[in-house]
Amino acid sequence: MKIIVPIARTEDYNARIVVNKDGDDIERGGVAMVINPFDEIAVEEALRILDGGDGEIIVVSIGGDEAAPELRRALAMGAHRAVQINTEAKLMPEVITPLLGALVEREQPDLVVMGKQSIDGDSGQVAQRLAQRLNWPQATFAYEVKIEGKTVTVGCEMDGGTETVAFDLPGVISTDLRLNEPRLPKLPDIMKAKKKPYDVISDDELGGVAESPIKVLSMAPPPERQAGQIVADVDALIAKLRDEAKVLA
Amino acid sequence: MIAFGLTEDQLEYQRMARQFIAQNVTPNAGHWDETGHFPKDEIRSAWENGLLNLCIPDSVGGAGMPLVDTLIISEEISYGCVGYSTSCMANELALTPVVIGADEDQKRKFLKPFVDEFKLAAFCLSEPGAGSDAASLRTTAKREGDEWVINGQKQWITNATHADFYTVFATVDREAGHRGITLFAVPRNTPGITIAPHENKMGQRCSDTAPISFDNVRVPADHCIGGPGNGWKIAMRTLDFSRPLVAMSAVGVARRALEESIKYAKERKTFGKPIGQHQAIGFMLSDMAAKTQAARLLALEAAWRTDQGLPANKEASFAKAMCADWCMEICTDAVQIFGGYGYTKEYPVEKLMRDAKLIQIYEGTSQIQRVVISRELMR
Numbered sequence: 001m002k003i004i005v006p007i008a009r010t011e012d013y014n015a016r017i018v019v020n021k022d023g024d025d026i027e028r029g030g031v032a033m034v035i036n037p038f039d040e041i042a043v044e045e046a047l048r049i050l051d052g053g054d055g056e057i058i059v060v061s062i063g064g065d066e067a068a069p070e071l072r073r074a075l076a077m078g079a080h081r082a083v084q085i086n087t088e089a090k091l092m093p094e095v096i097t098p099l100l101g102a103l104v105e106r107e108q109p110d111l112v113v114m115g116k117q118s119i120d121g122d123s124g125q126v127a128q129r130l131a132q133r134l135n136w137p138q139a140t141f142a143y144e145v146k147i148e149g150k151t152v153t154v155g156c157e158m159d160g161g162t163e164t165v166a167f168d169l170p171g172v173i174s175t176d177l178r179l180n181e182p183r184l185p186k187l188p189d190i191m192k193a194k195k196k197p198y199d200v201i202s203d204d205e206l207g208g209v210a211e212s213p214i215k216v217l218s219m220a221p222p223p224e225r226q227a228g229q230i231v232a233d234v235d236a237l238i239a240k241l242r243d244e245a246k247v248l249a
Numbered sequence: 250m251i252a253f254g255l256t257e258d259q260l261e262y263q264r265m266a267r268q269f270i271a272q273n274v275t276p277n278a279g280h281w282d283e284t285g286h287f288p289k290d291e292i293r294s295a296w297e298n299g300l301l302n303l304c305i306p307d308s309v310g311g312a313g314m315p316l317v318d319t320l321i322i323s324e325e326i327s328y329g330c331v332g333y334s335t336s337c338m339a340n341e342l343a344l345t346p347v348v349i350g351a352d353e354d355q356k357r358k359f360l361k362p363f364v365d366e367f368k369l370a371a372f373c374l375s376e377p378g379a380g381s382d383a384a385s386l387r388t389t390a391k392r393e394g395d396e397w398v399i400n401g402q403k404q405w406i407t408n409a410t411h412a413d414f415y416t417v418f419a420t421v422d423r424e425a426g427h428r429g430i431t432l433f434a435v436p437r438n439t440p441g442i443t444i445a446p447h448e449n450k451m452g453q454r455c456s457d458t459a460p461i462s463f464d465n466v467r468v469p470a471d472h473c474i475g476g477p478g479n480g481w482k483i484a485m486r487t488l489d490f491s492r493p494l495v496a497m498s499a500v501g502v503a504r505r506a507l508e509e510s511i512k513y514a515k516e517r518k519t520f521g522k523p524i525g526q527h528q529a530i531g532f533m534l535s536d537m538a539a540k541t542q543a544a545r546l547l548a549l550e551a552a553w554r555t556d557q558g559l560p561a562n563k564e565a566s567f568a569k570a571m572c573a574d575w576c577m578e579i580c581t582d583a584v585q586i587f588g589g590y591g592y593t594k595e596y597p598v599e600k601l602m603r604d605a606k607l608i609q610i611y612e613g614t615s616q617i618q619r620v621v622i623s624r625e626l627m628r
């Protein structure tokens with residue numbers, strides 16, 4: 001079994017995020033960076049699928065050298081090989097998808113396991129776009145994955161419920177939060193990760209990419225939450241709900 | 250050239266250790282402190298994750314980690330609970346003399362088991378009558394045929410109860426002073442070893458400290474490490490490793506006290522504003538932060554010197570003295586910032602203050618560090 005796991009480098013979800021001066025992106029740099037949490041779950045799931053058996057897990061990141069620590073971390077967790085795809089293009093789903101598609105054609109994996117979204121842009125599109133592009137089946141928002149022979153059965157989260165789907169390999173799975181709890185790499189594995197194969201290729205080697213036609217015009221933080229109020233009694237509460245919050249008629 | 254940044258590898262070790270400690274140690278530290286429970290399972294877990302015995306060279310399958318990297322990890326471990334960290338560090342302390350003094354056969358014999366299995370070790374130098382003046386130790390070793398026979402009392406031995414392996418300093422010739430001191434590797438199951446009940450301590454209560462007595466304890470000749478009369482040299486060289494390490498554990502405690510204090514100073518309001526905005530508290534926090542960073546740099550420099558093979562005796566004492574003393578000041582200030590709440594077990598800072606005190610005492614008291622430094626200065 002050969003599995004590709006694309007990983008994005010994102011701001012730590014505990015970090016304080018602020019919008020940049022131009023108001024078109026978040027302020028990059030200065031905060032701790034992590035493997036996008038959903039992608040870390042994807043790496044873990046790939047490891048569990050392989051379960052120490054024959055095969056290869058290839059972790060891929062698009063961008064440049066800055067993602068090397070995250071790729072190495074995935075190698076320390078147990079992935080076998082890393083591919084860093086260098087590109088100058090802004091990392092939007094329209095840019096990421098064709099590059100991943102070209103890599104999949106080159107590597108011919110049995111499965112792509114990836115996070116359902118990256119927590120910086122929150123687009124949540126790449127898994128679906130990739131499956132469409134490859135004309136592969138997809139199972140999104142996975143909370144459970146079972147593989148028997150060539151058949152993959154995936155429990156998927158849905159609004160207000162779950163759905164179970166099955167497909168034959170190859171295919172694309174996108175991972176949700178409940179799927180697993182990623183392992184902490186052991187110290188000796190961190191040391192060994194440096195010796196694992198790590199390829200750097202350019203976007204040109206994968207057919208090149210055009211900038212995304214989508215431009216972010218502005219970005220704003222969510223409105224500040226107002227401090228709560230303590231009211232004297234139920235009547236005062238009802239009055240406020242009716243007159244101020246206007247949630248009661 | 251001078252560089253203060255951590256390498257990518259060091260950042261990964263730090264991140265991994267931080268996460269491990271946040272999951273396995275920090276949430277339990279208060280309970281261990283209350284009950285005096287020895288967290289053997291969690292120490293085993295540190296071993297499973299490769300965080301123990303970092304001094305063992307790669308020639309026998311160990312991590313062979315540079316001391317600077319070990320310090321970076323130690324800060325994280327100590328941040329969670331320095332009592333736990335002391336138990337982990339006791340392994341480094343006990344095994345380092347073997348790394349320094351043993352030949353290859355002895356390294357394979359005594360260190361390899363720590364790579365293959367989870368085991369604890371203890372460093373047995375101090376005695377009831379010989380602490381600061383360790384060279385005046387009374388424990389004797391006598392050669393009888395193919396064996397050494399050890400007799401004497403050791404005091405304050407960290408991990409004593411749980412260790413499988415002791416490194417024991419004894420004299421082969423009391424008349425010779427420190428030139429008679431000799432290092433022995435002593436397995437726990439050797440007949441004649443008695444461990445007294447462990448001490449009921451002020452702080453670092455989850456660490457195990459107990460007296461050990463050696464009554465006609467016989468070990469084979471090849472258990473003498475580095476040759477008769479070379480023990481003191483090995484012990485002194487060990488300090489170049491252990492003092493920076495203990496110094497960095499103080500940095501971990503100090504950082505914890507600082508972070509807890511900043512958090513509290515933002516939450517707690519008096520006279521209409523968060524207490525951190527009262528200048529007296531704000532300046533206290535500033536000093537705590539500056540001392541923590543200064544302490545970290547002193548410890549790292551001492552470790553770096555040891556890694557480079559440079560003389561590190563004085564710098565190790567700089568680090569041990571200042572890191573321990575600043576840590577004590579920082580923890581005392583942390584309790585002050587928390588006011589009445591700081592004096593209760595509801596918040597973690599009173600534990601930090603009790604834990605910190607020990608760092609000024611073991612591995613050479615703060616006074617002894619100054620004795621070492623002044624002696625170097627007056628040479």
Ligand SMILES: Cc1cc2nc3c(=O)[nH]c(=O)nc-3n(C[C@H](O)[C@H](O)[C@H](O)COP(=O)(O)OP(=O)(O)OC[C@H]3O[C@@H](n4cnc5c(N)ncnc54)[C@H](O)[C@@H]3O)c2cc1C
Nearest residue numbers: 372373374375380381405406407458610611612613614616
């Ligand atoms: C919890 C704990 C764990 C320990 N773990 C270990 C261990 O694993 N292995 C081990 O071998 N030892 C261990 N020790 C022993 C520790 O290193 C000694 O306690 C320490 O060296 C001090 O020795 P002492 O207690 O005999 O004090 P003393 O030497 O009696 O000192 C008493 C006081 O006199 C001061 N003093 C002494 N000499 C001078 C001087 N020349 N100038 C100025 N002041 C001086 C000291 O600073 C101290 O304040 C541990 C101790 C404790 C408390």
